[in-house]
Amino acid sequence: MPTVQLPALFPPAVEKSLRALPVIGEQRDITYYGTHAQNVLNGPQATGMGFWSINPYTGCAFGCAYCYARYTHRYVVERAAAADRLTGPLERDAGAIPPWLAFERHIFVKRNAAVVLGRTLRHGSEKHTALIRGDSIVIGTATDPYQPAERTFRITRQILEVLAEHPGLDIVIISKSPLITRDIDVLSRIRRRSRLSVHISLITLDRALARRLEPRAPTPESRLRAVRRLSDAGIEVGVNCMPVLPGITDNPRDLEALVRAVAAAGATRLAAGGLRLQHEARKRYLPFIAQEFPHLADRYQRAYAHSHHLSDRYRDGLRAFMARLCRRYGLRTRTYDDEPENSEPSSATEAAPDPQLVLPLTM
Ligand code: SF4
Numbered sequence: 001m002p003t004v005q006l007p008a009l010f011p012p013a014v015e016k017s018l019r020a021l022p023v024i025g026e027q028r029d030i031t032y033y034g035t036h037a038q039n040v041l042n043g044p045q046a047t048g049m050g051f052w053s054i055n056p057y058t059g060c061a062f063g064c065a066y067c068y069a070r071y072t073h074r075y076v077v078e079r080a081a082a083a084d085r086l087t088g089p090l091e092r093d094a095g096a097i098p099p100w101l102a103f104e105r106h107i108f109v110k111r112n113a114a115v116v117l118g119r120t121l122r123h124g125s126e127k128h129t130a131l132i133r134g135d136s137i138v139i140g141t142a143t144d145p146y147q148p149a150e151r152t153f154r155i156t157r158q159i160l161e162v163l164a165e166h167p168g169l170d171i172v173i174i175s176k177s178p179l180i181t182r183d184i185d186v187l188s189r190i191r192r193r194s195r196l197s198v199h200i201s202l203i204t205l206d207r208a209l210a211r212r213l214e215p216r217a218p219t220p221e222s223r224l225r226a227v228r229r230l231s232d233a234g235i236e237v238g239v240n241c242m243p244v245l246p247g248i249t250d251n252p253r254d255l256e257a258l259v260r261a262v263a264a265a266g267a268t269r270l271a272a273g274g275l276r277l278q279h280e281a282r283k284r285y286l287p288f289i290a291q292e293f294p295h296l297a298d299r300y301q302r303a304y305a306h307s308h309h310l311s312d313r314y315r316d317g318l319r320a321f322m323a324r325l326c327r328r329y330g331l332r333t334r335t336y337d338d339e340p341e342n343s344e345p346s347s348a349t350e351a352a353p354d355p356q357l358v359l360p361l362t363m
Helices: 011-021 071-082 090-094 099-103 114-120 127-133 149-153 156-166 177-195 207-212 218-232 252-264 279-292 294-303 312-329 355-361
Strands: 023-027 030-035 053-056 106-110 135-137 171-173 195-201 236-244 269-274 331-335
Touching: 023 149, 023 294, 030 090, 030 099, 030 114, 030 149, 030 195, 053 127, 071 099, 071 279, 090 099, 090 135, 099 106, 099 236, 099 279, 106 279, 114 156, 135 156, 156 177, 171 177, 177 218, 195 218, 207 218, 218 236, 218 252, 236 252, 269 312, 279 294, 312 331
Parallel strands: 030 106, 053 135, 135 171, 171 195, 195 236, 236 269, 269 331
Antiparallel strands: 023 030
């Protein structure tokens, strides 16, 4: 039977505005759009990393030059464009600013995330069963869950409130922001019924350098204070020193100062990994290096000419060096390179040459 095309109720401009993603907030040069997620708990097959992930927002205002997650934003914009749902600054900027910049300027807020998650975790559902069997949930794999949007929209907090109702989970939260300490009350409730660890990302203690690399992220000192407050509240907290940026943040003395400060702040573990540069990240990062660190531009071009990761020698040196530092300062360690979850360094890699000689020199 042929489908009957009903006439539009309103003029085309009005129809379009009804379809469009609503602007729900603005902050300097950032616009926030409300979206309705169908699903917020992405399975291991989607992440390719052996855990479940939740990202309350798409896009991130912190604007780190090395961010690997920029590609996630493009998919949302393309889907909205295909459904004729672009409006306002998003429509104006489509094609006018590069996708890596749109990632920082147009943030999508999954307003119904907590409701959808509550439905997904109904007792006895397939996902709920997988999670109480021991699978991990990682919050903040592709966007910071405590970026400035969270101050207003509180989507991450709402998600945590849902998770607090479910005992027996294994939850990891990754963030650069001390805003996470706002939620110590709900984190403490989760901790009483589930496994919980918070990972604060920190790649340098140098405030001026951090400002160049992560222009809108909180200062290193405020992140260390967050580590202290979480630790004092009895929440297990580690630090992600990732990515280590060759020639920029890999000075052995600086890395040692960072590990020492992290341990003194109460962290119990540290994860480290050298910079990987996949397609979208490369488009942002290499021009950034050419502009901000021109003396490193050729070396970076050569180092990443044939692969998205650094040489085996560099990665082995980094792994051995960080393992030694962590032992010295009483931290558990994990070093990431190609595999998302590498095991502890073997005794063979611990016997690698002194990285003080190889770290900054072997890109
Ligand atoms: S905080 Fe994380 S998600 Fe946000 S821009 Fe930086 S690296 Fe990307």
